[in-house]
Amino acid sequence: MDEPLLDVRDLSMSWPSAERPVLRNVSLRVRSGEFVAILGANGSGKTTFLKCIVRLVTPESGSILVAGQQMAGLTGAGLQRARRNVALISQSANLVKRRSVVANVATGSLGRRPEWWTSAGALPQSELELASRYLQTVGLEHLGTQRAATLSGGQAQRVAIARALAQQPQVLLADEPVANLDPEAADDILHLLRRLAREDGLAVCCVLHQPDLAIAYADRVVGFSDGSVAFDAVSSAVSQAMVDSLYRSEPAA
């Protein structure tokens, strides 16, 4: 069987002022082409788990392998290099609103270019052409020259996905990417994420708050409860009772 592109083992993490750990010995493996959805109540540690993977926060213990590269313990230039293999899409698209859509997408490739090459702030034609291809992948090639400020929520989220693709990652993380979208736009985004996993071989790990969408689109569903993994099952095996158990007792914030 293929080696997982994302291999997290025994990850633990606590906030300094919190009584209980946010994450307790969490392990998760995601293989190439797999789409894994993470469900859980507010405060169950889902977002912190993703932030630990990209090292926006530092875990206390555990191992994080992204495409064979150990992320835990890295700092400075080493961390900067390692981050190229893993892209994170947030609830907010976080686009530079005054720039064009295609320029926003092209900035996804900044990490792959030498610092001196990208520091002047200009984006060469070759990079913009590549960005147009990623826009085509998300179905927005016709909006390339528009300012990002003019996009709808769904379009902005697609552009954020195109920017993540321009990074050419092997692992794609998404933190509630459909939280602000209407049902139709949410379906579009999740359909796109599943297609990227199946066709481009990405390992996709997506935090969701909608159990029905998670079961409909993901290959596997992982339930988080109180900072640990409550269940990890193929979507077809996830029952209503399993989902209900996640939301029964929300830990205090």
Add this chain to the structure above:
Amino acid sequence: MSGVARLRPRLLACAGAGAFLAVLVQAAFVTGARPQDLLTGVHGMADILHRSFPPNVSLWSQAFRPTLETLDTALLGTVAGVVFAVPFAVLAARNTTPSPVLYALARGSIALFRAVPDLVWALLFVSAVGLGAFPGVLALSVHSIGMLGRLFAEVIEDIDMGPVEALSLTGAGRIAVFTHAVVPGVAPSLLGIALYRLDENIRASIVLGFVGAGGIGFQLLSAMNLFQYRDVSFYLIVNFALVIAVERASAALRKRVL
């Protein structure tokens, strides 16, 4: 509601108005304000105005170079001020400074540049590099670093950090993140502020001429010292035209970029 409670807001308002009036009276006392002198001395002003007309328009060819000097002093001073204010602002903004020590140093320098008036900077630079427009350029740049550095830092502190975080996570370096996520977000605001500064610096560069920093201000002072009021009125018209022209141009530019 009792009578006293009902009267309380009115009493407070009266006390506030009384206090404000007292402050105004002390200000008039300290500044030696005597409006009656203005009435008794009005004939002196009328005499000067009479002697100022008609403006000596034959000076137009002599006024061209000093006017250009004033404009160029303001332009160079503003551009140099902007160029140096940007790095100071990056260091003086909490969200972009690399260290607390550099933050404190940058904030301190900006405060110093701002606290010393441009006229004093001009006197210092005249004593260093001699008379002419160049000390004016230096004075305006240093003072502009102080004024712009603070405003630029505030604009940078107010940026949306989402795109900054998003680009950092692509593995991009600090400088690339700054040029691609911070600069596009703040550039229009910084340009707008810089254009306002150019407006201010045009007026300032006229005054700097009074202390030997060249330009139309120097011509104006010389004409006043020689009691050549027709020349003075002509130079004042030139000043007025220059200030209005730059104000209009910068307003049009601001409209385009914002």
